[in-house]
Amino acid sequence: MAARTRRSREVGSAASRVFLALCVAGVLIAGAMTALLLFESQRAVRAEAERVTAAVASALAASPDVGAELAGDPDPTAVLQPVAVRVMAESRVDFVTIMTVDGIRVTHRDPAQIGLPYIGTIPSSPVALTEEFTGTLGPSVRTIVPVEADGRQVGWVAVGVTIGSISSAFLARLPVALAIALAVVTAGVAGALLARRVTRRVTGDLPAGAVRDALSSYESLRTLGEALRAQTHEHGNRAHTAVALIELGRTDEAVQILTATSRRSQELIDQVNARRDGDPTVGALLLGKASQAAERGIDWTADISPDAPGSVLAPIDQVAVVGNLIDNALDAAAAGPLPRWVRVGIARGPLGIGLTVSDSGGGVPDELREKVFEHGFSTKPAGAEGRGVGLALVRSLVEDAGGTLELSTTAPTTFRADLPARSPS
Structure with a gap:
């Protein structure tokens, strides 16, 4: 199924799809404009007839x-x-x-x-x-x-x-409306050709799916890199603290710090390893995100069901989905009220596997519930890394695999992704 999904995304180059989309948009705009012009022309001709008859009758x-x-x-x-x-x-x-x-x-x-x-x-x-x-x-x-x-x-x-005279006056204006529509279509096609040329310079003849896969890879590496950096930073801080305590002769406290770090990591590792169909890359991501949450002062909870099946998504796409949902939750929790927390759950779902990510943030206003999934939209500052890409990419990956992505209507803010399970190999 995953192979079929990926092949279905790779029909037609990205440049060709951009060209086709802009051409269709141009035709639709021209059609709507023509209909509006014709309606306004008919209304104007009738209004003119009413004015003329009233003026002539009043004069006589x-x-x-x-x-x-x-x-x-x-x-x-x-x-x-x-x-x-x-x-x-x-x-x-x-x-x-x-x-x-x-x-x-x-x-x-x-x-x-x-x-x-x-x-x-x-x-x-x-x-x-x-x-x-x-x-x-x-x-x-x-x-x-x-x-x-x-x-x-x-x-x-x-x-x-x-009415016959009014219709004749209306028909006399029809060529003008059609000429305007033709000009709009011509301009739209010219713009589409230019957009295709620009897109081709960036993507070459890569299929649209391949471009999206490249974006998914970039987002996966970004979020995984941030997680591993946070994990390395946390371990480094604790190791430096332990070394300093040992040098001061406070060996017991040093051991306690290192043991606490190891215990928390081991609990998450045990959950990941207990899952029969889990992906080690996602496991590494969760370990890193736990460190990232600790670095930002956010309480972290992960509940991974041992019987949760594997997802149809490729590992790199899984990282993009899970990582971006967690990044979004961490940002929301960090900007929200105390206490700050993030909860991640992986279990069986109605389609196969269900992923839930909740946070203590301020929530999403009703008027923005759909806009948060649009490409280019973000509540983060204009310079934020990955601005306006994460949730749009997550929805694209999930729905392309035959799954669903929903945002809760009640507190706490919860994103739930349901995906088909991977067939046992």
Whole structure:
């Protein structure tokens, strides 16, 4: 299974994957931008139609000639119909209907409709109204405005633009939106080509999985190196103290210091050795991390079940997972309140093997529970070594092996990794 997992990670070079990801992102962005532009264009065209119909209708209703004809001329059509035709031509609206108070048309785009009732909503009070309605010319956006003369209402003016005209105006803007989308896609592909070239300079033609494996190796060596350095430093300090006590003739105290150091280390060694399928590299890591915890004044507890199976992860990936989770816990505990402690547990889990790492730190805020797993995110100072890599790498390694990584929702802060067990050889 581990071999299959590793092979599945090595399909396609890292540079090719970067290129493909950026191309897909460019297409998605272009698609979303095009949809937004089209939506905004359609909305703008409709809003423009509403403004134009309202403006033209208001202008005609305010014209003294229109009011005078409706108020005093028994046959206003002879004067107002030519006015309506001229306004339709100059204002690019589809119809101008002037009517009496009770809605009888005195002008219309189709002269045959003059004298017939207006098809649309006539307000019950003399106020302007804009609506979409289906009349003799089909669906249209129209505005109806009251006409007043000598302080009284004498008629109505309705001006409209058909939905067909609105659609034609919208289609006229479509090539612009498509040109913008094409430009975004072209820029995205150009950026992807540049990113692929830069990535290839760094990684060559290495598969993406191999690059990730190199990062895992680096993180494993880093955390293991820190652990061994702390162990060496602790042993050196105790040895120097013991030598000084011996020189002072306080042999019993020197023996006690060396015995206490040996006893604590031996207890952890016994737990590691009791585990049938354990990895010695992980055992060495735990010994070093125990020394690192002592160096930082953090109480260390490790509980390793003898029947815990082996993990499908390669030893170097196991070190990266365990080491980074412990490093994260040590940092959190060191920055948290007293007493400071870290607990590590390795036992059987629902998938095979379960690893838990708990700490006494201040916890992870709810809004950061997912962000802590993102590459590049860290609550450590900007210059911290390994900043923003550890937990992202841990999740990648665990999930790539078919496992799960969870962060507890309650105190204490606990990361739990469940991994499939390695098949017995």
